[in-house]
Amino acid sequence: MKHLSLAARYRPQTFAQVAGQDMVKAVLSRAAAEDRPAAAYLLSGTRGVGKTTIARIFAKALNCEHAPGPEPCNECAQCRKITQGAHVDVTEIDGASNNSVEDARSLRETIGYAPMEGRYKIFIIDEAHMLTRNAFNALLKTLEEPPERVTFIFATTEAHKFPVTIVSRCQHFVFRHLSEDALTEHLSAVLRKEKMEFEEGAARLLARRAAGSVRDGMSLLDQALALGGARLTTAMTREVLGLAGQELFSRLFEALHGRDCAAVADLSRRILQQGVDIGFFVRELAGNLRNLFLLRQGGAAVLPSLHLPADEAAFQQDLAPRFSAGHLHAAWQMTLDAQRGIVQSPEPAAALELLLLNLALLPQLLPLEYLPQQKAASVTPTLPPPVPPAAQAAPAVPQPDTPPTQDAPQQPVQRPAAGSRAPEAEAEQKPDSAPTIPVATGTPAATVARPKNEAKAEAARPARPGLQRDWQAFCEFCAAEQAAGRPAPQPHLLRGLDVDWQEDRLRLTPKAQTLLHQLEKQRDTLETTLAAFGAGAPRLEFIAPRPPRGEAELIEEFSKKPELQPCLEVLQASIVHCTEIK
Known part of the structure; x- marks a missing residue:
């Protein structure tokens, strides 16, 4: 006896059995119950979400011997013939192989005849976007004024290829991806009907791998069950489908936390040798980084919304506090941005290895010179010491006993006025509770506190040599400040300027008069950010653009x-x- 796949064996025969697509089912079921079908329907959506299945159910509901009704009975002769594909009034056409204008003309000739057995003559055209433009044009008049008791149903995965003239003559329904929870429930129901013991994590893994497609989920389930065994486990499912296991992810995050490039390269080689699906591996990596970020920020309160198995939940809950929130957020975003490029790359293994190395070294990718100087910083940038104006004219006095070094640059001493406190003393007595910025070094990440009166303190300091004329660095510094939630000028306003930056003067010339007004409004913010950047307090001049x-x-x-x-x-x-x- 021929073996039927699970997708064919459990193909829904009523609207109620279809997983998801509640809005589409409700509209078509009501049209069948009231005996008021439209002349043409356009069903679009990704593969395996039920377009052709719902079209057949709708055809049965219209031609059922007990019609009109919201559901077909699936017992009468009309329903059985449509299920078997042998009904004379229900025609399924493959748009890929019947896409010429001659096929459209022959279809128009067939439409002119009244239904022979059923109540309606129904034409289901699958992959209808493959029809040629001439074939579409041949159907225009028929779709606008179809004969009585004739209904067209177009099913397609690429609705954007349809001419607007065709779409405007159809009722268009967009089929959505099935959610992971709904697809997990559907696969679990199929496993229970098969009387197969299974782990919930295995069903959820299959649903995640299917990416919202019911047919893909059923095919993957058929593949997993082909190995045999009395119980479907998560480990067996990963092995059959070539997916990375929790042990691999555990070793990967250990390497990322330790910034161990050798371990990351070894893991990349093992992923390639084991034949792991690289595309799905990157998807799972992005999902794990998302879960870790949410756990890092919300703690155990977010666990119910993640729907994780008990072992994965415990593993990720222990792992999340070991990473900073900024590291996880940036790694998550980098993985999402690189996902499509890795899958489409001619060297996907090399692209994946580069991504993992970047994730491991991510805390070291933040340039220290773009961070504001802070008293509480545990890392001192290797910059030359500032020279006071009075010292520039005075001859240098050698001090052999205490030679200066770059590791400890000397700072000018500012003596407080009589009766006033030194700023350092106030900072020690009134610690600030502002958020901290992670700083990447060769040692574990340090934090730099930003006091509230930082703008005033920085304005009093002299400009840092080598940075006061670097406009590109200042633009990137403004972008980093905005990302950290601190006030800074808009980077897009700064990048389109003609800049003349001297020692004590900053002249900015915008390209348009509107940009000049926006710069005037942000003068105070610009001066404060320049001080935080370490450029001192140059005199700002905004030059009107030449007409x-x-x-x-x-x-x-x-x-x-x-x-x-x-x-x-x-x-x-x-x-x-x-x-x-x-």
């Missing part, structure tokens, strides 16, 4: 240039077109 000049004015100006006169005289030429390049 655009006409072509006649440009031609006149260039015609008078002395270097062009010999060329124009020899060639007896003149300038007829001139464009100002900004």
Whole structure:
């Protein structure tokens, strides 16, 4: 006896048996119950979500001997013939192999005849986006004014390829991916019908791997059950489908926490040797980073919403506090951004290894020179010491006993005025509770506290040599400040400027008058951020942009240039077109 796949054996025969798509089922069931079907329907969505299945159920509901009704009976002769694909009035057409204009014309000729056995003549066109434009045009008039008792149902995975003239003549229903919970419940119900013992984690793993497609989930379940055994376990499912196990992820996160590049490279090689599905591995890695970030921020309170098995929940709950929230958030975002590139890369294994190495070294990728100088920092940037203006004219006095070093740059001593406290004393007595910024070094991450009166303190300090004229670094510093939730000018306003940055003056010229007004509004914020950046307090000057000049004015100006006169005289030429390049 021929073996039927689980997808064919458990294909739904009523609207109630279809998993998900509640809105589509409700509309079509009501149309069948009231005997008011539309002339044409367009069912679009990803593969394996029930488009063709619902089209057949709708055809049975319209032609059932007990119609009109919300569901087919599946017992009468009409329902059985449609289920077997032998009904003369229900025609299923493959759009890929019947896509010419001749096929559309023959279809129009068939439409003219009344139904022979059923109540309606129904045409189900699968993969309808494969029809040619001429074939679509041949159907336009028929769809607009179809004969009585005729219904078209188009099923497609690429609705954007349909002409607008066709879509406007159809009732369009978009089928959505099934949620992981709904697909897990559906696969569990199939396993119970098969009288198969299983772990809930195995069913959830199959649902996650199917990515919202019921047919893919059923095919993967068939593949997992082909190994045999009295019980379907999560470990066996991972082994059959070539998926990474929890042990691999545990070793990976240990390597990421220890920034062990050798261990990361070894794990990348093992993933390739074991034949692990790289695309799904990256998806699972992104999911694990998301769970760790939520656990790091919300603790055990978020566990019920993650729907994790007990062993995975305990593992991730212990692992989350070992990483900083910033590290997990950045790693999660990097993994999501790299997912498509890894799958489509000609060298996916190398792309995956590069991603994992970047995740391991992520805390060291933040440049220290872009961070504001802080008194409480445990790491001192290797910058040359500032030179006071008075010391620049004075001769250097050698001090052989205490030679200066780069590791400990000397800071100018500021003596407090009489009757006032030193800023350091106030900072020690009134510790600030502002958020901290993680700083990457060769040792475990240190934290730098940012006091509330930092802007005033930084404004009084002299500019740091080497940074006061680096406008690109200042723009990146502003972006980092905004990402940390601190006030800073908008980076897009700063990157489109002509900048003239001198020792004590900063002249900014925008490209348009509107940008000039926006810069004026952010003058105070810009001055505060410059002080936090370590550039001191330069005098800000906003220069109005030059109004655009006409072509006649440009031609006149260039015609008078002395270097062009010999060329124009020899060639007896003149300038007829001139464009100002900004």
